[in-house]
Amino acid sequence: MKKLVLVVVTAAAVVAAALIPSGPPVQAASKGFGSAVSAVKQTTWQTNASVTALAVAGNTVYAGGLFTRIRPPGAAKGVQESVRTYVAAFNKTTGAPTTFAPKLNGAVRGIATSPDGKWVVLGGDFTTVNGVKRSKIAKFSVATGQLVAGWDPVVSARVKSIDIYGNSVFFGGAFTKVDSRVSNRLAAVKLTDGTLLPWNPNADDDVYAVRASGNGTRVFVGGPFETINGKDHYSLAMVNSTNGTALAMPAASLIPKPTWGCTTRVKVIETQGNKVFAGNGGDGAGCYDGIIAADATTGKALWQSNCLGANEALKAIDGWLYKGSHAHDCSQDGSFGDGTGTHFLLVQSIANGKIGPWFPNTDADPNSTTQVGPLAFAGDSTGLWAGGDFLKVAGKGQQGLTRFSSAPGGAVPAVPKAPALTAGAAKVTLKFTDVYDVDNITLTYSVYRGTTKIGSYKYNSYYWDKRKTYTVTDTGVKSGQTVGYRIDVTDDRNTVKSSTASVKVH
Incomplete structure (x- = not known):
């Protein structure tokens, strides 16, 4: 008898999936993680502040x-x-x-x-x-x-x-x-x-960030200043690297000017090739904490993200922009909202700014002079180093310094629960709950009846999501059979398996 497998997703899962950006940020890689480096921290010495x-x-x-x-x-x-x-x-x-x-x-x-x-x-x-x-x-x-x-x-x-x-x-x-x-x-x-x-260039207030363009013809500067060489260039400026003359940078107009209740300033700048990225931090509830990506020659904006939670560190590696921030609300970008905690470490696609598959986390030392978590990044295609005032990484003690590698392997998906089974007349209905992987958004779920794979399905999930339930109906069984089912989950390199649940078919 030819088997028929039906898949049903709960309404909540459909809504959640609709918010997930399409394209490279959600694609798992065969190396086991979807971005340039894994979220698994590597062995590293620590600092006392x-x-x-x-x-x-x-x-x-x-x-x-x-x-x-x-x-x-x-x-x-x-x-x-x-x-x-x-x-x-x-x-x-x-x-x-x-x-x-x-x-x-x-x-x-x-x-x-x-x-x-x-x-x-x-x-x-x-x-x-x-x-x-x-x-x-x-x-x-x-x-x-x-x-x-x-x-x-x-x-x-x-x-x-x-x-x-x-x-x-x-x-x-x-x-x-x-x-x-x-x-x-x-x-x-x-x-x-x-x-x-x-x-x-003569800035009228402190400068927090200085970064040369990839070809060395421009220098990008950021901070709480309002003027460069006496002319209006609030918080972000692109200047000639030889004579210091400020050049037109249309993207800088995306940074809101100070008001009585809100002041924001560029805290960190990163460049890669002919792109420049400026990260802000604001004072005041809901004050601008976004990232602007711009063309490093024309100064025109390429994209902008508007997460709330000040940016402290940026590093571009391959096609990804890693950021250290106190991000707590990215609902403006179609991602997590307030109430999901502080996401101190994230990655965004250099192409479009969408949040990508890399979800380690730190804390912030409440007794430090800074109290913000990650403060600095450095790295290359081999890995990323992060420094700051944190005391823990991935929930374990690691003060001040940590690193992440691009070596294949990465994090392993969480182990799924055994499926819930309901027997019918010559059919079995399975319900299983998704899991998450701190290195990937897209995971593949395979449903097995004994040693027979009856279907594979790709679903997207973030660890901050409410877990979603999926339903599969297997009609490739006979009345009177006792059959066992399990769920395998893979990120294309690492595979985990649920325990087996059994039921007698009516």
Whole structure:
């Protein structure tokens, strides 16, 4: 007898599926996860306070922040600690610390490595390095770990963000002078010898983010400023990388101007190829916390997301934009709403901004000076590093620093419950509940009668969704038979199986 299998989805499941964006963000990959990296955290050392800056050079990851100690994974605070005053370096492959341990007398707020991987530049609040005067900015050799003698621009106040392109080191912060020249919150020096360059965009308030375009012709800057070179450029500006002239950037008009009840500012900027991404954080209920994607040459907007929850970190890897934020309401983008918790780590499609398949999470240390969770990202096609003020990752102790890999494997879907069975006349009706996978949105559910697969179905699910129920009717049975059914779930690499439920056919 030819079998007939019918599938029915509950009304709630139909509504939920309609909200899920189509296209690449929901496609599971054969490597076991759908985005560029897995949501499974890798073994990494920890810090005793916030990590506020990260950068990669070759197989070394540099971390800067407010910490003064590091410790092994799994160790409690105060146990097996090693001294690292505001900066440390780690092996990118193993997560273990290197011997790089300069002594700074103040926090590190920004880090950049040169494109050739030979140099690392730190910025922050410090005034000495290894007892040598260094005013808010310092350069080190990646090969030797030594402070570069003679490279010593004198910056009058905090350096918050740094980027390097070619022989230019661009930086922004709270300063008003560099080497006695008036340089309001933005400046550039030569990477080779630290000589001050004429680039001087003159922001009227602090700069939080500085990022050069992929071709080096533009520099994007963000912060709470209202003007660049005396002209209106609220919070986000695109400037010429040679003379500092502000260029027209239509996408910046999407950022709302301050009102009595709401102020928002760009907190982080990322670039990839000819695209630039600016993430905001707002003060006030419902105040703009979105991300704008724009063309890095024309400044025209490509897409905008409007999740609520300030953005703190962005990193583009392959076709994905990873973000660290306190996202709590993305209903404006057709995703989760308030009441589902804070989603500190998310990924969005670079093509359209839709939330993609990557759902690890952290917390935020309520006793830290920042209290926001993730604060900095760095990485490449091999993986993503995240730093911040968190105490836990995936519900387990891991302070200040964590990492995620692109190596195949990834998270395993949750184990489904055995199906509920109802026997009829020469038929069996099964009901089974979906599960979720923190690495994928789309999962394949296969229904087995004994060793016979009677059907496979692809469904979308997010862990914050109310679990959905699906119904399958199997008519390929005979009256009097006792048959057993189970549900297999796969993400295209990892497969889990429910226990078997049995019933006698009428």
